[in-house]
Amino acid sequence: MNWDDLHILAVLEREGSLAGAARALGVNHATVSRRITALEDALGHAVVRRLARSTPLTEKGREIAAIARDMEQNAQRIKRISNATQGTLTGRVRLTAPPVLVSEIIIPALRDLRAQHPGLQIVLSANSHIASLDSGQADLAVRMVEPQGKQNIIRRIGSVEFALYATPDIAELPPQQWHFIAFDETLAHVPQQCWLEEFADGRPLDLLTGDFHSQFAAARSGLGVALLPCVMAEPCRELVRIAAGQPEARLVWMVIHADLKHAPAVRAVADVLVDAIGAM
Template identity: 40%
Template sequence: MFDWQDLHFFLAAARLGSFTAAAAELGVDHATVGRRVARLEASTERKLVIRLPRSTRLTKDGQALVAVAQAMEAQTSAIVRHLRGSNDPLQATVVVSALPVLAAFLIAPSLPVFAQAHPEIQIVLSATSTVASLERAEADIAIGFVRPQLPGRVVRQVGDLSLALYTSHDYILQPVEHWRLIGFEPSLAHIPQQRWLDEFAAGRPFALRSNDVVTQAQGARAGLGVALLPRLLGDSDPGLVHVKTHPTPLSRKLWMSVHGDLRQSPAVRAVMDHLIEVCAALPGTGDHRR
């Protein structure tokens, strides 16, 4: 008999295409994934993975096992969600996946109030720009820009992440035609924020590109250029000046989703209600057409 956890590691490696990516997702080191997969191969007496320098490839036996194991994983996750979604007052840990800027500047600062009202509930806050899989129990609640379309999820819009241009007190004195922009790295050229910036730049150069809005804010505060930032971050920073401009910068809708099996959990329900309340107070929420 094999260890189910070994199969869990194998599925992650098969889905992501490398031990390194699987290790990052699972929060372990590369060697642990390799060791777990090797144990599974030994227990099943089958070669499942071909190890390449920077990736992995499944053998025919590996492909066959993935097809069966994915169904097992889905059933196991459904059982876990059912148990966690039951009206069990002892359920006290809720995992929330949220965009980093929301996690740092909105949700975390609001938690002391929540903890006073619900001292029995512990929140695990996962700050990530990727879409968490509620089906694989990566999170109980997810908040992000993407509206999930997967069956079984309960989804609602909880607010708008309003954006604006910001720069330093000194930099704003420079002529507009000499401004340089701060934007996102090339791999994120497709996102609405960068498309808006490219149009606004009108050929003016970018002084900094980063995938992290906190880094962009630091660059703007230092006088490097003009950045398009969430008002949640920019309005509260005395080192930044809100640049009024036309066209008005865009706003991104925020979607909260929870798996239907967990919606009735008292702890999950309490966290959802709290997140709905704090997101409704975001600067600019309700100012834009939906």
């Protein structure tokens, strides 16, 4: 049996389709299908049902995938323990954070760390989704939602304030004539979007995007009033802050897997995050 094929089965169960597993693994669809077939030949059992539009796991496949998930988690733990025993600031640290914090705070703050420790490689992922530390997607994470999980080290490290911004000509219009730039339906649940909808009170939200960088660009282009992170919009000379109320600040949390809390490289990156985000 090729143990890598068990890993592919675990990913297939997690992603729900051959195409999803292929994307997660960075291979093509045919490779996943071929490795699953090889696993079935080695086991002597079918682990998936090949239907026209889906590839669900059989009962035996689900049972084996559960064991494979445990193997995957143990392999990730071995890697974390190995990283934690390194006494020098070398190796790779994987960090995930919301895009606006990555571009405005984290990247500028990493310059000195990189200069001091050129052997340290930082894999930086700017994602709004919650990356899993247990599955090895990240070594540490910055989140704007309070994290859960007893096996993780969780620390509140700062907050992000929001305010309304627009170009001067739009800001001078009567408030009843304002048009708003907002999130699309994928982020309709976030607190600042809920606040903006209530503040708009029937006035049009006529430009919807899925991220702050698009909203920032739209506001700079004079397309409406946007609720933006102050750390992003305040330095921009093309925008003015509209003194018309603002939502509560969003708390920022840092999460480190417990197995890595003593790893020098991870601790060094964590210290940079605490200083940079706390300074906001």
